[in-house]
Amino acid sequence: MRTTRGRFRLRSAALAAALGAGLLLAPLPAQQAVAASTLTNTGFEADGTGTATPSGWSTYSATGQNAASFTEAGGRSGGHRLSHWSSSAYKVETYQYLSGLADGTYTLSAWVRSGGGQNAAYLALRNCGSAEQRTDLPVTSSSWIRVVTSVKVAGGGCTVSINSDANAGNWLNVDDLAFTAGSTGLSVKGVDLSALKKNEDFGAAYKNASGTAGDPVALLKGAGANYGRLKVWVNPADGYNTKAQVLATAKRIKAQGMKLLVDFHYSDIWADPGAQTKPAAWAGHSYAQLKTDVYNHTYDVLNALKAQGTTADMVQIGNEINTGMLWPEGSTSNWTQLAGLLKSGVSAAKAVSSSTQIALHLANGGDNALYRTWFDNATAQGVSYDVIALSFYGYWHGALSSLQANLDDVSARYGKKVMVAETAYPFRLDSKDAHENIIDLPSELVSGYPASSAGQSAWLRDVMNVVEAVPGGRGLGVVYWEPAWTAVTGNGWDPTDPSSGNAWENQALFDYDSRLLPAANWFAHR
Secondary structure: OOOOOHHHOOOOOOOOOOOOOOOOOOOOOOOOOOOEOOOOOOOOOOOOOOOOOOOOOEEEOOOOOHHHEEEEEOOOOOOEEEEEEOOOOEEEEEEEEEOOOOOEEEEEEEEEEEOOOOOEEEEEEEOOOOOOEEEEOOOOOOOOEEEEEEEEEOOOOEEEEEEEEEOOOOEEEEEEEEEEEOOOOOOEEEEEOOOHHHHHHOOOOOEOOOOOEOOHHHHHHHOOOOEEEEEEOOOOOOOOOOHHHHHHHHHHHHHOOOEEEEEEOOOOOOOEOOEOOOOHHHOOOOHHHHHHHHHHHHHHHHHHHHHOOOOOOEEEEOOOOOOEOOOOOOEOOOHHHHHHHHHHHHHHHHHHOOOOEEEEEEOOOOOHHHHHHHHHHHHHOOOOOOEEEEEOOHHHHOOHHHHHHHHHHHHHHHOOEEEEEEEOOOOOOOOOOOOOOOOOOHHHOOOOOOOOHHHHHHHHHHHHHHHHOOHHHOEEEEEEOOOOOOOOOOOOOOOOOOOOOOOOHHHOOEOOOOEEOHHHHHHHHO
């Protein structure tokens, strides 16, 4: 994660209308479309332009506005697409009923676009003999994004449904649907709790959504989180994020039945694309000694975790290492040396536990050219790893469509699992302490995602949707960065300055009254 230094004052798209959520459409009418065992007219090419009820589909509007659903030119792959739009507020559903299905699990995939602002805009699988499943449409404007949702079919039937509960002028496009056997889901629904111990030591308290005090790890686990991520610094000025602190918090994570991801920075302070500073204790060491340092430090921390019964399930060898680590020796300007350092860390981790997954982690998750160049070099140098991990903050790293394109490409190109190891979004813009927040202006927000509880929820939901849709089940999951780092005096961003403030409290998953925010509940929905 980047810190609050001047280089982070970046600008993104202007604030747009908020996303909504919730099932507000009326139930399906008694008459269904003629049932078939396979989804038909999936690209809306059968009827041309202007058809309110495409062949094979049915249309229903609780407000009597069937014409708000129609086909038009401009498909993602063919000549046409389905659109929902009206010049007045509307509720409309376009659906197709399937029958004669073998019982089992099925996945609906579709390419979608939306300008946002609806009260609800989603794909649903209902009347399938199990609980309704849905995927909300992200705000994408002109870019197509693939989304997926799965359902268990029992009884042979299922309704595929496209839904809008919209305000005047709101729109969505859908194209190239597929309904196939198989399931989706995320195995990593994580929270980075690196700042938690220090936060609590300086007086932080946490509450559930109703205001009842509770253990933050248990509260996040109760919301659906199943992974805890902890960074490791070598010898930081404030004594936190060391081996001792990581061991203590790891016990709490594992006690909740969660898995553990350990993030080695190989520094005494923040490591990111703009700073990969060697620990002071290693400052004068040769390259050969640095390889030994990396091995010994990695082994020491991970072996101590194993000894106390909290073996790491996944390990990052470096943090946001776009430009390498342990500068200057481990810079990407010398890939042979960088690879040597990475291999030392990998070897140490596997020596402690051969089942521990190895992740290599870069920032700028929407930059495919960066990832291809970096991982081509890692491959050429014979660096072994299991997971490609990305940081993706929409206000810095581009559009969700760019994230999807990069995830799809690198997972296929290198045959690896992929995950977003860091993301977050503000639920408000003002600061609780005197320190300026990293994101504190409307002009810095992602278009369509306001700085509100609803905007934060929609952001986490949509990033998770994009990762879940990676083909071949290669999308592992998402980790939310520092959800428990609230504005507590003494726990600022700079470990060398006890008076520094927190620039992150408006992106935590606990509000300014320390209550758990609704965004956390999305962990349970994936």
